[in-house]
Amino acid sequence: MKLVHRLYEPTSWPWKRWFFSRNDQTLDSHDDNSFIANLIHVELERYRSITHIRVGNGESTSFWHDHWLLNTSLAQLLSALYSHSTCQHLSVAETQRLTLCAQLRPRLSRSAAEEKILLEDCLSHVSLTAQPDCRILNHSSGTEFRTSDVYKALQTTLQPDPDAARLWKTKLPKKIQFFGWLLHRGRVNCRAYLYHCNIKSLEEASCEDCHGVLETTEHIFSTCPRAAATWLKIQISCRPERLLHPWLLGSELPLPYSVCFDVAMLILWQLWKARNARVFDHKSSSAEDVIRRVVNDLDTWHCRYGKLKDHLKAWRDHLHSCL
Structure with missing residues (x-):
């Protein structure tokens, strides 16, 4: 999304000039099959949904798809x-140069004709300036693109x-929380995921220990034998579908659920570290x-x-007894 935002900024970068030379100065073109174009195609609609524009020269504002005239896009409001x-x-500037009638079909339905009158009335109050368009995140305090504002x-x-x-409410370190989030979203960098992203070939996507x-x-x-043996030793059932609900792992044991x-x-984290040690350090x-x-x-x-130390100790003693 930051990449999309930078394409809208007035600054001129070599990669932006290269991108627009392939896409006729528009972000809506789907003819380009480059990595940047595919990324923009995925993120552009969501980016537009959380931004609004203070129109200047209208050159970088989509007439139909951006939120610039009203609280939603004209494509949604005047469908x-x-x-x-x-x-x-077309951009707002291009529409102003061509006029609205020039970009509409000759015969309008009754509802379209009514919407045209409404739109022309709104456009009569719009005047472009020499300043570049300013794109602002909804619920933000300023114009700077900040990750915290995007989340809000x-x-x-x-x-x-x-x-x-x-x-995110667990008391584990952030690195394990982030790992858990990636696992929850199916984005852990296992070889199958890297194959799906065209980073590895199918021949390179096999388990290091289970060839094929x-x-x-x-x-x-x-x-995997290492994981299966681990769960068996600590007497926890971990069927593949239970990975989607890891808070249920171990609930069958008479140990504190808190x-x-x-x-x-932690068990999943150490299984991941064991996998990495096998792949990278052999x-x-x-x-x-x-x-x-x-x-x-x-x-x-x-x-x-804190007060849950005794509960944690009960689990610690159980795991230690399994060694």
Whole structure:
């Protein structure tokens, strides 16, 4: 989304000149199959939904798709008139030069004709200046693009994710929370994901220990022999579908549920680190090694749990007894 925002900025970068030379000065063109064009195609609609524009010269503002005249896009508000437009990707400046009638089909439906009268009345109050257009994030305090403002703007359009809330409320270090978020979103950089992103070939996407088996997240954390042996030793059932609900891992054991999710995340984290050690350092880890590292983590981070230290100790003692 930052990349899309920079394309809208008035600054001139070599990569922007290259991009616009392939796309006729518009972000709506889908003819270009470059990485940047594909990225923009994915993010542009969402970016427009959380921004509004203070129009200057109108050169970088989409007449139909940006929020510049009213609180929504003209394509959504005046859908009947938009369906009669023959030039749906023109800027505000280009529309002013061509006039509105020049870009509409000769015969308008009754509803389109009514919307045309309404739009012409609104456009009569618009006057362009020599200043560049200024794009502002909704709910932001200024014009600078800031990640925190993007999240605030998106919260008004996205449904809250209760599963993500569980994850960010754990007392684990941020690096493990971020790992859990990637796992929850299916974006852990396993070889199957890298193959899906065209970074690795299919021949390179196999598990390091299970040749010929595609290295998916389900394989790494559930069915790979190292993972299966780990879960078996600590008496926790981890079927592949349960990875989507890791807070349920270990709920079958007679141990405190208050820290169950944290312990499950630590086990998944150490399985991931064992996988990385095998891939990058060619070091193998047994199920006992994984459990021992989880126990060490519990000893290191027990101070984070305050009144729940005794609950964490119960899990620590259980894992230690499995070694």
